[in-house]
Amino acid sequence: MENDAIAVERTLAGDRDAFRILVERHSRNVYRLAYRMTGNQQDAEEVVQEAFLRAYQKLSQFASRANFGTWVYRIAANYAIDRMRQKKSEDSNRALPARETEDGMEMDLMSTVPDAAPSPERLAQSGQLAAEMRRALRELTPAERTAFVMRHWGGSGIEEIADALHSSASAAKNTVFRSVQKLRKALGPFVEQRGQSRAMGTQ
């Protein structure tokens, strides 16, 4: 199977089908990022499409030494954060508590997650815990959420996050920290007791 660099070259040379290879190869990965950032399927799918459209348009700016997957991932993060900010300002006057029940379907999805090591207490809580986690993530600012997702799920470096946030590295670092801090505050009561009780067993 041809590698990304060749597909990029062929696309630049006018072969649109070569871009298809890149789209098919990287869509799912970008989707996972987009879903975690936006928190819902519809927005995630839109982010994925837009990310690839932008990647196509900007492909001549792409330095082929870089990794296409990482590059499109960053474009997606950039777009997702803009989109979240826009949405946030659009529905800033909507009452927050109501949103919890808005996407009941997704909450159901969440409660059916298989847990690798379910404890009885965890099982009892899982539905509620999942809902709480979603809510806590939603209450982060777009920048915090982006920083958190990129850092903890995307494995991105601080520089990369700074780039997506259009901020300095130290500001990005702070944003990552703030996001974890807020999540701890919101979710601590649900998860940290267990952490504590297992403290000696975990690394």
Added chain:
Amino acid sequence: MMRHPKEEELIAYHDGEAAGREAIATHLGDCPECQEELARIDALLAALNSIPVPEPGEDYGQRVWQQIAPRLPEKRAHWWDVFFSEPKTVGWLAPRRWVAAGAIAALVFAAFIAGRWSKPVGPDTPVAVDQSKVRERILVMAVGEHLGRSEMVLVELANSGPQSAGQKEVNISGEQRRAEDLLEENRLYRQTALEQGDSALAGVLDELERVLLDVAHSPQQITPVQLEDMRKRIEARGILFKVRVVGKELQQRGESGNTPAEPNSSGKSERNKA
């Protein structure tokens, strides 16, 4: 023993950050309190990791492609980039670019045509030959005219632009209506060319069809930027020159009433090369 690391330092430690790592590790070895704190951070992040991402399905990549493919502008070829990296003000001097763009396309297509219209006909079927010659000549003339008209629309588009720098929109409704008319004809000729096994002509007509579709489906009022984009798409295909070369060739054949005699084994091999 160092002081207790701050929360943010522990989080950074959890994230695998290198700065101060050793000191923190050492401290953690001696400090149950901080071990617990780190375990709580671990527990939180592990819990968040358990939030599922719905699986978009095996064919997700294909679906994404189907959704975005119609929205992708034509990508210009590499050598072409040089062309368009000129400043915007030069962008309106389009005809100059058409010429350079055409140089290559014209060469390639001259080779195609030379080979195509010189197809030697089997000597064992004289009647069929005559009929097919007549049919071919009719097609030649009609397609030649069609290509001439298409060329005019494309040239007009290439030369249309805002009358003044401040003009926000350009009206291309005239070109559009004609493109719509040409589209239907074009489909017909393309099918005929295909039926006659003339894949080179069918190929040119197929490309022309996409360009005409593009023109016909644009809004009537478009911004100069959109117009420029459309122009680039047309240019990137080199379609105007293909049309021009094929059109001229067909016209000559139609006028002389002959398919050319024999100079053509060379033309054919050239076409094959092309």
